[in-house]
Amino acid sequence: MFVLREVAIVGVGCSKFGVRKAVNLARLSFEAVKKAFEDSGITGKDVEFLAVGSAGAGGLYEEALPAVVIAEYCGMTGAGLTRCEAACASGSAAFFTAYMAVANGLTDLAVAIGIEKMTELDTSVVMELLGRAGYYLWEFHGFGPTFPAYYALYASAHMEKFGTTEEDLALVAVKNHKYGALNPLAHFQNKISVDDVLASPVIAWPLKLYDCCPISDGAAAVVLASKEKMRELKVDTPVWVGGVGFSSGTANLSQREDYVGLKASVLASKRAYRMANITPENVDVACVHDCFTIAEIMAYEDLGFCGKGEGAKLIREGQTEIGGKIAVNVDGGLKAKGHPIGATGCAMIYELVKQLREDVEKRERQAPIKNYVALAHNVGGVGHYCYVTILKR
Amino acid sequence: MFVLREVAIVGVGCSKFGVRKAVNLARLSFEAVKKAFEDSGITGKDVEFLAVGSAGAGGLYEEALPAVVIAEYCGMTGAGLTRCEAACASGSAAFFTAYMAVANGLTDLAVAIGIEKMTELDTSVVMELLGRAGYYLWEFHGFGPTFPAYYALYASAHMEKFGTTEEDLALVAVKNHKYGALNPLAHFQNKISVDDVLASPVIAWPLKLYDCCPISDGAAAVVLASKEKMRELKVDTPVWVGGVGFSSGTANLSQREDYVGLKASVLASKRAYRMANITPENVDVACVHDCFTIAEIMAYEDLGFCGKGEGAKLIREGQTEIGGKIAVNVDGGLKAKGHPIGATGCAMIYELVKQLREDVEKRERQAPIKNYVALAHNVGGVGHYCYVTILKR
Numbered sequence: 001m002f003v004l005r006e007v008a009i010v011g012v013g014c015s016k017f018g019v020r021k022a023v024n025l026a027r028l029s030f031e032a033v034k035k036a037f038e039d040s041g042i043t044g045k046d047v048e049f050l051a052v053g054s055a056g057a058g059g060l061y062e063e064a065l066p067a068v069v070i071a072e073y074c075g076m077t078g079a080g081l082t083r084c085e086a087a088c089a090s091g092s093a094a095f096f097t098a099y100m101a102v103a104n105g106l107t108d109l110a111v112a113i114g115i116e117k118m119t120e121l122d123t124s125v126v127m128e129l130l131g132r133a134g135y136y137l138w139e140f141h142g143f144g145p146t147f148p149a150y151y152a153l154y155a156s157a158h159m160e161k162f163g164t165t166e167e168d169l170a171l172v173a174v175k176n177h178k179y180g181a182l183n184p185l186a187h188f189q190n191k192i193s194v195d196d197v198l199a200s201p202v203i204a205w206p207l208k209l210y211d212c213c214p215i216s217d218g219a220a221a222v223v224l225a226s227k228e229k230m231r232e233l234k235v236d237t238p239v240w241v242g243g244v245g246f247s248s249g250t251a252n253l254s255q256r257e258d259y260v261g262l263k264a265s266v267l268a269s270k271r272a273y274r275m276a277n278i279t280p281e282n283v284d285v286a287c288v289h290d291c292f293t294i295a296e297i298m299a300y301e302d303l304g305f306c307g308k309g310e311g312a313k314l315i316r317e318g319q320t321e322i323g324g325k326i327a328v329n330v331d332g333g334l335k336a337k338g339h340p341i342g343a344t345g346c347a348m349i350y351e352l353v354k355q356l357r358e359d360v361e362k363r364e365r366q367a368p369i370k371n372y373v374a375l376a377h378n379v380g381g382v383g384h385y386c387y388v389t390i391l392k393r
Numbered sequence: 394m395f396v397l398r399e400v401a402i403v404g405v406g407c408s409k410f411g412v413r414k415a416v417n418l419a420r421l422s423f424e425a426v427k428k429a430f431e432d433s434g435i436t437g438k439d440v441e442f443l444a445v446g447s448a449g450a451g452g453l454y455e456e457a458l459p460a461v462v463i464a465e466y467c468g469m470t471g472a473g474l475t476r477c478e479a480a481c482a483s484g485s486a487a488f489f490t491a492y493m494a495v496a497n498g499l500t501d502l503a504v505a506i507g508i509e510k511m512t513e514l515d516t517s518v519v520m521e522l523l524g525r526a527g528y529y530l531w532e533f534h535g536f537g538p539t540f541p542a543y544y545a546l547y548a549s550a551h552m553e554k555f556g557t558t559e560e561d562l563a564l565v566a567v568k569n570h571k572y573g574a575l576n577p578l579a580h581f582q583n584k585i586s587v588d589d590v591l592a593s594p595v596i597a598w599p600l601k602l603y604d605c606c607p608i609s610d611g612a613a614a615v616v617l618a619s620k621e622k623m624r625e626l627k628v629d630t631p632v633w634v635g636g637v638g639f640s641s642g643t644a645n646l647s648q649r650e651d652y653v654g655l656k657a658s659v660l661a662s663k664r665a666y667r668m669a670n671i672t673p674e675n676v677d678v679a680c681v682h683d684c685f686t687i688a689e690i691m692a693y694e695d696l697g698f699c700g701k702g703e704g705a706k707l708i709r710e711g712q713t714e715i716g717g718k719i720a721v722n723v724d725g726g727l728k729a730k731g732h733p734i735g736a737t738g739c740a741m742i743y744e745l746v747k748q749l750r751e752d753v754e755k756r757e758r759q760a761p762i763k764n765y766v767a768l769a770h771n772v773g774g775v776g777h778y779c780y781v782t783i784l785k786r
Contacts, residue, residue, distance in 0.1 A: 004497045024530065049639065055458065057478075058451030062534070064525040065448065065480045068777040072528070072644035078660060080639025081778050082486040083478040085450075087458045093475040097490055104397045104497035106637070132457040135465070137417065141455070244499070246442065246473025251465035267471060384461040385474050 004103040008230040008238035009391070011040025011223035014350040017338035018187040019119045020217035025063050026073035028219045029115050032346075033074045036111070036221035041233050044075025048107035052083045053094030053114040054342035055380075056129060070113060079111075087133040087380030088291065090114065091220065091345025092387035098224050099241055108229040114346030115219040126215055130341075133381040135251040148212055148292065150253060150382040152204035155294035157259035159206060162309035164297060166206050170197035171315045172293035173210050173336075176329050180336025182365040187216045187338030211293040216338030220346035222353075239353045242373070242392040243276030245269055249383040260309075262383030265302035269377065272388040273304075278373055280304035283326055283390075285355045285367035287348035289379035290333040299377055300328070303388070327367035330355075345387065348376035356393040369393075397496040401623040401631035402784070404433025404616035407743040410731035411580040412512045413610035418456050419466035422508050422612045425739075426467045429504070429614035434626050437468025441500035445476045446487030446507040447735035448773075449522060463506060472504075480526040480773030481684065483507065484613065484738025485780035491617050492634055501622040507739030508612040519608055526774040528644040541605055541685065543646060543775040545597035548687035550652035552599060555702035557690060559599050563590035564708045565686035566603045566729075569722050573729025575758040580609045580731030604686040609731030613739035615746075632746045635766070635785040636669030638662055642776040653702075655776030658695035662770065662781045666697075669783040671766055673697035676719055676783075678748045678760035680741035682772040683726040692770055693721070696781070720760035723748075738780065741769035749786040762786075 013035025015028055023031070029052075037043060052067040063069050067083040070076075080101075084093035091114030098112035118126050130147035131140045139145065158164045174194055180186035192210060200209035230238050247267035250256055257263065273279060280303060288303065290296035297311035305326055306314045314320055320328035331337050331351040334344060352374035360366040372393040379386050406428025408421055416424070422445075430436060445460040456462050460476040463469075473494075477486035484507030491505035511519050523540040524533045532538065551557045567587055573579035585603060593602035623631050640660035643649055650656065666672060673696060681696065683689035690704035698719055699707045707713055713721035724730050724744040727737060745767035753759040765786040772779050 004499075056451075058449075058457075058522075063529050064451075064522055065478065065774070065777075067479065068641055068774060069528055069530075069644045071641055072648070076641075077643050077648075078640055078657075080661075080780075081479055081641045082490065084490075085458065085476040085478060086460065086474055097475065097477075097493070100490070100493040100497055100499070104493055106397075106493070129451075129457055135462055136456050137462075247471055248461055248464055248469075248474045250470050251462045255465070255470075264471075268473075381458070381461060384458075387473075 005105055006227050007099055007102045007241045008225050008227060009222055009353050010225045010230050010233055010235045010238060011036040012350040012353045013039060014185055014220040014347050015218050016185050017216050017218035017340060021119060025066055025115060025117055026069055028117065028217060029070045029113055030074050032219040032221040033113060036223050040223040042223060046109055047076045047079045047111050049080040049098060049101040049110040050076050051094035051097040051112050053090035053345055054083055054116060055085050055087055055090045056116050056118060056342065057083065086385040088341045089345055089378040089380030089385040089387050090342040092378035092389065095222055095345055095349055095389065096244055096387055099244065102224045102226055108226040110224050112222045112346055113219065114343035116340035116342040117217045118215045118340060119217050123215065134253060134384060138252055146204065148204040148207050151292040151294055152207050154259045154298065155206050158294060161260050164312040166198060167194055168312035168315060169206065169211055169293040170194040172290060172296045173197050175321055176290060176333040176335040179330045179365050180332025182362045183332050183337060186332040186336050187214050188336045207292055213291050213334040213339040216340045218338060218340035218343045220343050220350045222346050222349050237357045237393065239356050240392045243272040243390040245271030245388040247386050251384060253382060261298050261302050262379065264383045264386035265299060265377065265379065268386040268388040269303045272390050276390040278390065282371045282373045283375045284369050284371050284373055285327045285352060286375040286377065287351055288328055288377040290329055290335050291339055303377055322367055330365045330367055345378040348378060352376055352391050356391060398498055399620050400492055400495045400634045401618050401620060402615055402746050403618045403623050403626055403628045403631060404429040405743040405746045406432060407578055407613040407740055408611050409578050410609050410611035410733060414512060418459055418508060418510055419462050421510065421610060422463045422506055423467050425612040425614040426506060429616050433616040435616060439502055440469045440472045440504050442473040442491060442494040442503040443469050444487040444490040444505050446484035446738055447476055447509060448478050448480055448483045449509050449511060449735065450476065479778040481734045482738055482771040482773035482778040482780050483735040485771035485782065488615060488738055488742055488782065489637055489780055492637065495617045495619055501619040503617050505615045505739055506612065507736035509733035509735040510610045511608045511733055512610050516608065527646060527777060531645055539597065541597040541600050544685040544687055545600050547652050547691065548599050551687060554653050557705040559591060560587055561705035561708060562599065562604055562686040563587040565683060565689045566590050568714055569683060569726040569728040572723045572758050573725025575755045576725050576730060579725040579729050580607050581729045600685055606684050606727040606732040609733045611731055611733035611736045613736050613743045615739050615742050630750045630786065632749050633785045636665040636783040638664030638781040640779050644777060646775060654691050654695045655772060657776045657779035658692060658770065658772065661779040662696045665781040665783050671783065675764045675766045676768045677762050677764050677766055678720040678745065679768040679770065680724065680744055681721055681770040683722055683728050684732055696770055715760055723758045723760055738771040741771060742782065745769055745784050749784060
């Protein structure tokens, strides 16, 4: 039973993703917040609640407790504050929390910021933190798998069971680089070929370097408002939060039922579809969590864009490109836009709002909008956390 | 405008606070969760959303991303998950998030867990993390104040402006140790005298060792339910969430208007009183954030238990003991019960639910319940974050 108020997204902003060593945490956040404030016509003083998504604070950069620092720098002192962490789904956890604060009437205006700075430290430190996104005690400490190794387990099982090939995985990277090259905010601006992917160094077989998303810095911000506030702000094209879903998987991968999909994605998306009263067929455009190429193929299946085991067929047929059945990761995805882990969930919302407004800066990567429905799918760890958000215009 | 559903607290649990080196993060959480599940008659499978409050994950203990590990260990795999961090108010941020998930109908049953393990590492590491709870870049890194030094600034300003004395501060510690000695869960089980406090080593004048709360390990859990679910569970004495309030202060202390109170406490409590439709006079029993003795005196004033500058008078007259005007921190407070930072917010709710049920295990520390109203006040940093929760029976 849902007693929620309707919640509109009235402003979005996103920083350039990439290696951003010249800006600190607060300044990088402001790059996104400034755009979101201008987009919505508000100032920091109007904000009553702020949720900050960051997974790395405490390990990756100087401010261990970042929400208050970002709030002060962006002019939001006085707002209620929390930092949300759900591993690589931290940005979605922040969006979800800010959404709830508006939906239930505790405030008429809330902001979610996703932020991560990952390139300042040695890559080995970042690798260790990512490896800890599962169960440190039993699996990371016990056996030492890196984060790519966890997804490689899934990739090899998927290949074995469904005949998915290394070339199929490579096609995901090729597609996402193609769109990343059209997105000025993307970390990578270059197109790549299947041969480039196959020839890149093996990281954890079958995953090669170009099957993996990069380590990036970036921030994204979303302004959420009640219907009354949205009208007061005279917003032309509000985008509505149609549904949210959340779930989790076992901490130990050894406890999973299988290794060919993420149960948390299935459960979270079912919740979101039910709440939004739609089916997967209604979705025009989606951002799915492609931290590795196999993750995008599993997402197609887990989210119901195709049947189980048919993900590779979908990418082979070009059905997830613009002009296909459903446009997926046409901002470049985590693979090419980059994956500053806490930022990603909010960056997905940014992209989908632009898509639903039919306001993408380069027309070549504007998805055709028929049903005015978009979906964001953000995974933390290896299906340890999952949030699915459905937007409608 | 509030469109919330009513939310009941149907179960609470709290671990022993203290030095808990023999249990890891998940096991310590379970100590609280098990009691909360038994109290409410639910199992982990019933839980659809879990918010975990922890400030130190990533710095203080092995699991950098703890929510999924705790969820698995406590049988809640599949629930939506987020970790909330708001410095020393992280437990309240988790409670607030779980509350919202029920209040707006996204779920009928949610759990909040507060957890911290602080004693495993060298005290200097913990001190550094606490010092970073303000603005690392400008103040901690720039001038190196420890956390007691920040509160010492406020204590000396309060003494200068209102004539508060070192003896007044000591009285807070004496009161809270008196009640801690009656609370089997408290870190400290001993009574102390004003002379003990005054003779203890100076940490940051005017604060001495016994003006400071200890570094502790501990966990607390709260089960929240909709009215329908509460009836289904046949809960005898539900306690209702009457109001919540949140606010924040500047990250830089140099930007504060004064140093004799915490503006975030004033603003958060006003929001909570308004939502609950009560005044401070209605509150029977309160848990306030006494990380240092001066913090409790400022809380009396900021929450409206007395006028500004009258906090010392209130403690001198014994008005905040059982039998006085309002019973404050009769579980021992942070000062004597202990302050595992992420746990504290949920531990306050635990205590107040027991008080409102008139079910405190030792009758000597059961507050007289007249209006069936209780208040929890949880501060992060030095008024950087504040959450106020009002409970009603």
